[in-house]
Amino acid sequence: MSATKLLYPLVSVDVALFSVDQDVLRVLLVKRSVEPEFKKWALPGAVLKPDVDVDLEATALRALKDKISVDVPHLEQVSVFSGTTRDPRGWSLAVLFYALLPRDQINAVIKSKVEAVEWAEARDVKRRLAFDHAEQLECALSALVAKVEGFALPLHLVGARFTLTELQRVCEAVLGRGLDKSVFRRRLKGVEDLVEVEDEVVRGAQRPAQVWRKREGFEF
């Protein structure tokens, strides 16, 4: 039991998969079906399999493969958590990623009979999380917020077609605070990743809203 523990660390990957639903930023949690931390809620994760994964991104993708039925866009490495105390099995090392799922694909989550899954409010997770996943979630959330605070548009979180107001709502959900409409749109002026969809509008009981799409090859 202890020889292996001491010679090799347990290397794994955890992923905070974010999406926005009903103007609320959510993160995907799974209920653990094995020991340790059996039946506790946790971020999706996977133990590194050197014979299967070409690198840690591959491990991260594998961690999500049986959780959602679509390809995960935008995987970003956040940080590493390591040491002797974070996992009861001994010396462990977890590389944390975050991933973004468009709001129109939030139902692509696979409902398994083995593992319960849940879209929890990212800022107000009711569950007590396994291992150091509460800290990891906080860390991933900070990284995402920092990026959006720096004017990056989280285009991977909106659907294929969207209005500027929808985009603003998504940013507000990520940031956890309201934004001024005028200031927000002023910023969008020079953004190359936004493309106007001509002759397409969303109608309601008000002035029609212009529809936009993402430029091919946008990054974030």
Place this chain on the structure above:
Amino acid sequence: MSATKLLYPLVSVDVALFSVDQDVLRVLLVKRSVEPEFKKWALPGAVLKPDVDVDLEATALRALKDKISVDVPHLEQVSVFSGTTRDPRGWSLAVLFYALLPRDQINAVIKSKVEAVEWAEARDVKRRLAFDHAEQLECALSALVAKVEGFALPLHLVGARFTLTELQRVCEAVLGRGLDKSVFRRRLKGVEDLVEVEDEVVRGAQRPAQVWRKREGFEF
């Protein structure tokens, strides 16, 4: 040979130790004394020893322990490099840190007979580096520059006592560009980490310069 390779990744830590000398940002390189990449220049590194290191920061400190004779202040995790191709020994995972050494301690580097060491210009390393260390160095440098571009003062790079002009030169060395004196000093107004040392000045063939020190418990 291959069973171990496939079951466990090689986990190591590399450290980019930066310092400023003669207004030039430098990074510590060591000449490898063992295979693989024998005799090539590289960032200081260490293989994780789970029975010795409590976490990866401990591994990073150990990687520098026989390189410099003083305590390393400010160790910061940057990124992880992983995969099957970056190390000839097989599946490997390297966690990159950067560290800062005050300019007045740049001679605390231990000259070993086994390993040659060198303070190379961080932006213009003449050597071809081992493994993916060129990429790692670029990554660490970017992280450091980003932090200083965001107005953080790299106080760990200056000596115990310094003038504001010296501090400016250090920032310029890190950023790789000149800064406006007036703008720079305007920013310093509200910085709590800077403490004026009363009745101490540096004299030369000009108006004396006020001497400053770092506040106890400063972070970066």
Place this chain on the structure above:
DNA sequence: TCAATAGTGTCTCTTAGACAATATTGA
């Protein structure tokens, strides 16, 4: 016409950047 939301304009205040002016020393 009105409610509702889309989209734009305007004012102020802060700050970065450029550059000038002043201060204080040793030689």
Place this chain on the structure above:
DNA sequence: TCAATATTGTCTAAGAGACACTATTGA
């Protein structure tokens, strides 16, 4: 006095934030 660098001040332009205004629809 002069050269050299420290330290401070001033002007301008760009941008953020707050908020008001106009536009266009369905009911």
